[in-house]
Amino acid sequence: MSRYAGKVPDVPAFKRLPRAVREQQMLDAAVRTFSRRGFHAASMDEIADSAGISKPMVYAYLGTKEELFVACLHREATRMLEAIAGAAAPDLPADLRLWRGLRAFFGFVGAHRDGWAVLYRQARGSQPFAGELATIRARMVEVVAGMLHHAQSEREPEPAREREPEPALEREPIREPAPIREREPEAVREVGGTDLEVVAYALVGASESLADWLADHPDADPAATATRMMNVAWLGAARLLTGTTWTPPEE
Amino acid sequence: MSRYAGKVPDVPAFKRLPRAVREQQMLDAAVRTFSRRGFHAASMDEIADSAGISKPMVYAYLGTKEELFVACLHREATRMLEAIAGAAAPDLPADLRLWRGLRAFFGFVGAHRDGWAVLYRQARGSQPFAGELATIRARMVEVVAGMLHHAQSEREPEPAREREPEPALEREPIREPAPIREREPEAVREVGGTDLEVVAYALVGASESLADWLADHPDADPAATATRMMNVAWLGAARLLTGTTWTPPEE
DNA sequence: GACGCAGGTTACTCAAGCGTAACCTTACGT
DNA sequence: ACGTAAGGTTACGCTTGAGTAACCTGCGTC
Numbered sequence: 001m002s003r004y005a006g007k008v009p010d011v012p013a014f015k016r017l018p019r020a021v022r023e024q025q026m027l028d029a030a031v032r033t034f035s036r037r038g039f040h041a042a043s044m045d046e047i048a049d050s051a052g053i054s055k056p057m058v059y060a061y062l063g064t065k066e067e068l069f070v071a072c073l074h075r076e077a078t079r080m081l082e083a084i085a086g087a088a089a090p091d092l093p094a095d096l097r098l099w100r101g102l103r104a105f106f107g108f109v110g111a112h113r114d115g116w117a118v119l120y121r122q123a124r125g126s127q128p129f130a131g132e133l134a135t136i137r138a139r140m141v142e143v144v145a146g147m148l149h150h151a152q153s154e155r156e157p158e159p160a161r162e163r164e165p166e167p168a169l170e171r172e173p174i175r176e177p178a179p180i181r182e183r184e185p186e187a188v189r190e191v192g193g194t195d196l197e198v199v200a201y202a203l204v205g206a207s208e209s210l211a212d213w214l215a216d217h218p219d220a221d222p223a224a225t226a227t228r229m230m231n232v233a234w235l236g237a238a239r240l241l242t243g244t245t246w247t248p249p250e251e
Numbered sequence: 252m253s254r255y256a257g258k259v260p261d262v263p264a265f266k267r268l269p270r271a272v273r274e275q276q277m278l279d280a281a282v283r284t285f286s287r288r289g290f291h292a293a294s295m296d297e298i299a300d301s302a303g304i305s306k307p308m309v310y311a312y313l314g315t316k317e318e319l320f321v322a323c324l325h326r327e328a329t330r331m332l333e334a335i336a337g338a339a340a341p342d343l344p345a346d347l348r349l350w351r352g353l354r355a356f357f358g359f360v361g362a363h364r365d366g367w368a369v370l371y372r373q374a375r376g377s378q379p380f381a382g383e384l385a386t387i388r389a390r391m392v393e394v395v396a397g398m399l400h401h402a403q404s405e406r407e408p409e410p411a412r413e414r415e416p417e418p419a420l421e422r423e424p425i426r427e428p429a430p431i432r433e434r435e436p437e438a439v440r441e442v443g444g445t446d447l448e449v450v451a452y453a454l455v456g457a458s459e460s461l462a463d464w465l466a467d468h469p470d471a472d473p474a475a476t477a478t479r480m481m482n483v484a485w486l487g488a489a490r491l492l493t494g495t496t497w498t499p500p501e502e
Numbered sequence: 503g504a505c506g507c508a509g510g511t512t513a514c515t516c517a518a519g520c521g522t523a524a525c526c527t528t529a530c531g532t
Numbered sequence: 533a534c535g536t537a538a539g540g541t542t543a544c545g546c547t548t549g550a551g552t553a554a555c556c557t558g559c560g561t562c
Binding site for chain 2: 037038041095096099103118121122124198201202203204206207208209210212213223225227228229230231232233234235236237240244245246248249
């Protein structure tokens with residue numbers, strides 16, 4: 001309609017903002033929109049609108065739609081992992097540590113019901129995001145596997161295996177070519193025939209599912225969910241670690 | 252190029268086939284394509300090509316893209332649930348039953364690495380499929396929860412609660428408006444403060460994740476994966492059912 | 503005080519791909 | 533023998549939405 005600026009020229013209206021700020025606003029908007037609509041149904045126009053900015057700015061700062069999504073995923077994942085790491089102090093006894101970690105995890109999911117869980121769910125099964133996803137999941141598995149090893153060496157103090165530094169939470173360069181973790185042969189640490197990493201994987205998976213469930217049930221209590229998870233995970237894991245294992249019957 | 256039929260008129264070439272056959276071919280092609288490309292990246296043209304038929308036929312028989320996907324999901328889910336139900340005879344002791352069920356499940360996933368698991372993964376977090384997905388998951392949870400209840404009443408024969416008929420596997424009318432399972436108030440059966448259905452949900456989730464893992468690791472052994480799952484699930488669940496529960500520490 | 507760059511905009515281009523209109527052709531029932 | 537419905541086709545319409553070209557503007561600075 002009017003010449004160009006759309007506003008009467010002297011009204012400051014919405015100010016120019018520094019890049020860092022706008023980027024966060026855009027990410028916020030993107031997370032909201034991706035969560036509500038799903039990756040494909042979300043349009044860049046809507047995201048831009050929702051961020052109160054125009055589309056080319058989004059492209060200028062955060063790149064293509066896929067890159068934007070990965071950026072969202074990355075930010076939320078980092079926040080979540082930080083929340084967990086902050087809660088599960090490495091010097092606590094294993095069960096307490098696991099409990100704290102779980103509580104933090106479900107607390108986080110509960111508090112951001114349209115953030116992490118939904119994005120994460122989107123990312124599964126969309127090849128373009130397999131890389132980022134694998135990285136994130138690997139980090140989670142690493143944390144859990146770490147706890148399990150810790151618990152194990154608590155019980156049988158044995159050769160006192162060298163602990164790896166601790167899961168490495170520093171912000172990595174956002175990409176890396178997604179190392180798919182072909183299991184390193186030296187790292188096949190087993191307990192009674194059961195590879196701890198796979199157990200960790202199962203536990204992470206169970207947590208993911210309960211996180212989904214939590215995200216879908218707005219009035220469910222995160223702490224109670226954590227307790228349930230703990231019941232399954234710990235009671236099972238604890239027994240495993242004492243050497244009790246289940247073996248398939250001869251048939 | 253040539254007039255119409257593309258083939259010299261007297262060559263039978265590819266015959267006309269009855270609808271039922273073509274539908275299965277189309278579903279096969281669709282499952283393949285959706286699995287490889289993902290729902291959105293798969294094009295109807297490609298699916299039609301891959302089925303050796305032209306696009307309008309697909310629309311004529313199976314409807315829109317979404318309907319087609321749901322049909323795939325439904326067919327694969329039914330096959331999988333049948334495989335499980337066939338393996339886990341209801342009169343076996345609980346652990347054996349769970350074991351058989353898990354073995355069948357992972358066997359199925361392993362045998363159809365580009366079928367069930369991948370489709371299922373696609374469906375998560377895409378609103379249009381939330382309904383069908385919820386139904387499927389509910390059926391799986393029902394099966395597992397059924398086993399847990401069974402196991403529980405084995406242990407403490409108590410008031411001998413009325414067992415529901417058995418998970419109901421008959422082919423339902425493909426739709427139903429997705430009943431999202433708001434928990435029926437009478438059905439809050441708990442063990443030591445832990446709702447069995449949520450435990451079942453966690454176990455199903457863990458299985459789903461290991462199924463993902465299996466689908467991603469072509470040379471992994473399904474039976475071994477089932478054993479691992481059994482170790483976590485049964486050792487944990489068994490203890491839960493004896494009344495051992497973990498409770499959060501006072502802090 | 504002019505000039506450049508960071509912050510911002512409007513208004514396209516262009517491809518992908520779902521869904522359909524309009525049209526063939528042969529098997530089969532009567 | 534012949535009509536009709538079931539099986540099949542080509543070729544197109546039309547929307548949606550990613551990504552971009554081309555253009556404003558005012559603050560900080562030399």
